[in-house]
Amino acid sequence: MSTLAEDILAFIGRSGYKPLKPKNLAKKLGVTKKRLSKFEEALDALEASGDIRRSSSGRVQPKTAAGLVAGVVRRTSSGMGFVIPHEPRPANIEGDIFIDQRDMSDAYSGDEVLVRLTGRRRSGGxxxxxxxxxxxxxxxxxxxxxxxxxxxxxVEIDGNNFNEAIWVGDPGAKGAQDEDKVVIEMLRFPSQHTPGEAVLTKVLGGRGEPGVDTLTIIHEYGLPDEFPEEILNEARLEAENFNPDDLGDREDLTKQTIVTIDPADARDFDDAISLERTDKGHWLLGVHIADVAHFVQPGSVLDREAQQRGNSVYLPTRVLPMLPEVISNGLASLQEKKVRFTKSAFIEFTEDGTPVHTRFARTAIRVTKRFAYEQVLPVVKEPERHKGKVPAKVRKLLADMYELAMTLRGRRFRRGALELDMPEIELEFDKDGRVSGAHEASHDESHQMIEEFMLAANVAVATKMADLGWPFLRRVHGSPTPMKLKAFSEFAAALGYPMKTAESRSELQKVLSEAKGEPEEYAISYALLRSLKRAEYSPAELGHYALAEDHYCHFTSPIRRYPDLVIHRLMDAIISGNATYAGPGIEGLTKLGLHCSTTERRADSAERELTQMKLLHYLESRIGDELDAVITGVERFGIFCRGTDLPAEGLVHISTLAGSEIFDFDRTSHSLIGRRSGETYRLGDRVRVSVAHVDVDRRELDMRLVKRLPQSGRRKKSHSPAGKSDRSDRKSGGRGQKNRSETRSKRSGPSKKRSRRRK
Structure with a gap:
């Protein structure tokens, strides 16, 4: 072992060591710039040997001591929690590890922790x-x-992790006023034995003021916002140097008929489509992607900033771009009638959609026509009605695109692909920017057209790189475990959708297709998603399970995803035949993939959280309003319901269901079953509920059941015998259980959360 490796192990093995990023660790060890590469090599060797590990944020951690388990904690509002062990899991641990409230120490959700297993086991083992x-x-x-x-x-911290208010010192720091939303930096996390302490760092504005909820989420998730001036200056310099008339060695496609299809409110356009017939009668699809790599050079300050951000973040009322808008919304954006530089994938398909040849090129295009999704199908379905409004060559292009896309889509599903998209919530705003309603975003055939072409291009690029034997950043989706698929099969059968073979792709797709439009659709799709692994970025050759593809990568959105930009640089080497940019090796790609997967999950979570907050703000003034809903979750403490017209999800607590009735929880059929009446509430059931209580800060919506609605005749009626119900905690049924809002911590002083004065 090298002296440098020994120094690293000695330093991180010290008592009280807190994990550091490699750069900071090198500084602590006095590593000079000349020795940085040796330092990185030593870290990689130690990681490969298992002597150190790196956290999801890249911090260096010592090897887990014998008898201890490392993992990520998820804390519940009651104070107890669960630790999800890191992979590979110890052989003696199958599920998550339960942590009693008194054993939580000062750990909170998302923290990486060390756990010592005890001899205790819960009722389920x-x-x-x-x-x-x-x-x-x-x-x-x-x-x-x-x-x-x-x-x-x-400060009362948002969410339900902290039941006690946190002391921030003398009053009036940063000019804060009562009821202001503020940002704090925790100095000491609260535990059972010690109160929390923090410093107030920023005042966001009064609670409920326009835009404060967005700022809340930006700071809560640590999202990068404004660009530093040096980044903006480099982007401006790229704009000054851009000459659309100097095509260099690019193929000139500016005379071709090319269209973009995007959301009506899209701000950046990174993909465009051309399509024509060959002399053989084959299709020749052109997928033209904004050449962001032309403006963002490897190692530049623009590149480092984009890599750090990982991706753009699309919040309901604001975009936090990965690149400055001079590039993302200007130079690289494929705007109508503007000459733009692109990388193009040309894919030749036979009449039945079989790819027979691919070619890649550096190109220049001029988009003939920009379409919003909503404008496409009317032109495709009734082309004659759009004469004079849409040129004939564009109408023909759209019709051809539709024909090929539907052919590719049918072929893809016959090969075993799964359609797993969950409906997205689209908020509606009034003229003052306040939420006036919400609906599930449509995903019609116009969306499917673009989706099929983007998938085809991504597969073509990944297949080319795999054929060359190059390491590259793949988009992987590992196969689910047989145990997870078996559990899903049992769940689907309980809802009336039996499967012949749990591990059959065709059977999975059959269940999804049969449930489409039924009350159980959301529950079935969500349950299958939870059964599958999460898609991520990695150089590992794991394939993409949901797409049924051996090789897949992200190539089509370099404006908003850093992995796509990395792929574009490799494509430059393929197109030119000169590997001037080799890209990171396997170790570098693994780290980059982990980082980009983390920033992607952060962005998704932030978008969902802000959407929920805005919906809750909307519902605050609508206590008592009724809405039709579907049961989307069943737990022993109640049922979760999601509105069908207004897609808000809330909890109907078990204590409010039926007077003195006691309910048993049947895990197999995802049901609550009345012990005396036999009344059953099951996943996928239609109900009518009313808005009972809203707490925006805790992100909670309580509903009350108004009545059951007529159910689908699809499912078998099944009442599990009482002996087979999950009765491990009978206190969860009947009158003995308080409403969730009543079980929140008693507020008896400044160190506890106060009763809200606002409604």
Missing amino acids: QRCGVIVDVLERATNTFVGTYFEEAGAGW
């Missing part, structure tokens, strides 16, 4: 443990509501 150390905090920054009491400033 689940292992129990005690948290002995917090390896790395998910964050030290939190957002909450400021108030003053007992001559001090306090």
